[in-house]
Amino acid sequence: MAPRHSRARSWILPLLLLLRVAPAAAQGQVSITFQVNDAMVKNKVLPGVSIGIARTKKGEQVTGGETDAAGQLKTRLAPGKYYVTYQLDGYVPIERTPTEVSGTAQVITTTLSMMMESVGQADRRRIQIVLNWGSRPEQVKDADSHVVCACDGADPHVFFSTASHRAAGHSAALDVDDTDWGGPETITLLDPPPGTYRYWVHSYSGPPATLGDSDAVVRVVFGDKAAGEYRVPKDLRSRVWKPFKAVEVDRTLEPRVVAFSPEELAAKADVTAPPEQTSRLEESVPAERIRPDSAPARPVRPEESAPTPPSGGSKSEDCPTGTIVFIIVVVVAMIGMVVRAGRKK
Numbered sequence: 038m039a040p041r042h043s044r045a046r047s048w049i050l051p052l053l054l055l056l057r058v059a060p061a062a063a064q065g066q067v068s069i070t071f072q073v074n075d076a077m078v079k080n081k082v083l084p085g086v087s088i089g090i091a092r093t094k095k096g097e098q099v100t101g102g103e104t105d106a107a108g109q110l111k112t113r114l115a116p117g118k119y120y121v122t123y124q125l126d127g128y129v130p131i132e133r134t135p136t137e138v139s140g141t142a143q144v145i146t147t148t149l150s151m152m153m154e155s156v157g158q159a160d161r162r163r164i165q166i167v168l169n170w171g172s173r174p175e176q177v178k179d180a181d182s183h184v185v186c187a188c189d190g191a192d193p194h195v196f197f198s199t200a201s202h203r204a205a206g207h208s209a210a211l212d213v214d215d216t217d218w219g220g221p222e223t224i225t226l227l228d229p230p231p232g233t234y235r236y237w238v239h240s241y242s243g244p245p246a247t248l249g250d251s252d253a254v255v256r257v258v259f260g261d262k263a264a265g266e267y268r269v270p271k272d273l274r275s276r277v278w279k280p281f282k283a284v285e286v287d288r289t290l291e292p293r294v295v296a297f298s299p300e301e302l303a304a305k306a307d308v309t310a311p312p313e314q315t316s317r318l319e320e321s322v323p324a325e326r327i328r329p330d331s332a333p334a335r336p337v338r339p340e341e342s343a344p345t346p347p348s349g350g351s352k353s354e355d356c357p358t359g360t361i362v363f364i365i366v367v368v369v370a371m372i373g374m375v376v377r378a379g380r381k382k
């Protein structure tokens with residue numbers, strides 16, 4: 038029969054392994070909330086959205102679920118790159134969109150566009166450009182969508198001041214000017230004629246120019262199909278951001294997104310203000326929309342505010358108090374066993 042102190046020591050190695058492994062496993066993941074909203078109606082949440090999460094573009098989904106009544110799916114993921122799919126009947130699905138999970142808890146907000154049949158436009162051609170941005174108080178408060186139509190209409194520039202445009206059997210319209218975080222702002226072109234359509238995002242709230250911290254995302258939808266998704270570069274320090282060079286509609290009426298060339302990006306064409314984006318433009322602001330910083334701040338709903346990581350490197354989010362107490366109790370008990378075994382040697 039083995040001495041008591043030997044049996045006690047036999048527990049020490051597994052215990053030490055537990056102490057090393059348990060916190061490491063807990064630290065490996067962070068809380069993620071997927072928030073899914075309608076692309077046309079601010080704060081209209083979408084329950085029942087099926088969300089699938091994969092680690093690679095073509096790999097199997099590692100986790101997922103459905104959004105609840107608040108349009109949310111809460112889960113825990115290790116930091117890294119994922120590919121996320123969103124599906125809901127009546128809405129244009131988003132297939133395996135690249136999604137970066139950082140080392141802190143966060144809310145990932147996505148908007149879905151209704152299918153054309155669902156909005157009575159089944160017989161039309163549609164280009165939809167959806168802008169979303171962050172909802173935290175320190176982020177850009179008022180971002181704006183701008184598009185310049187390819188036609189020779191009287192007001193080809195569609196934005197908050199001239200929110201709709203109709204000419205020669207087509208239309209371009211901004212659904213709403215969202216002035217207090219988040220979006221969406223959605224521009225819809227119906228039956229667009231052949232030509233080049235320019236689009237950009239402008240931070241009305243600047244200066245300072247903090248679009249790079251805004252988490253702005255632009256999605257392009259052609260008909261009932263997602264055609265592209267663009268995220269603002271983190272280092273961008275301008276008030277203008279062009280996520281792509283243009284949308285071209287060819288003579289067969291097929292649309293395509295035209296990207297900037299490396300040379301154009303090197304020349305900063307993607308952050309250069311277009312001629313339509315003049316200082317006079319901001320002076321033409323409707324009376325109800327003046328001085329964005331003077332408007333009372335909209336309370337940030339809990340689900341819109343990504344929790345701030347604890348200061349001082351604490352991992353309270355990733356290592357719950359109950360786990361710490363449990364480990365302390367086990368350690369004290371094991372020390373007691375070792376001491377008692379030593380006394381009886």
Ligand SMILES: [Ca+2]
Binds near residue numbers: 179181215222
């Ligand atoms: Ca706006």
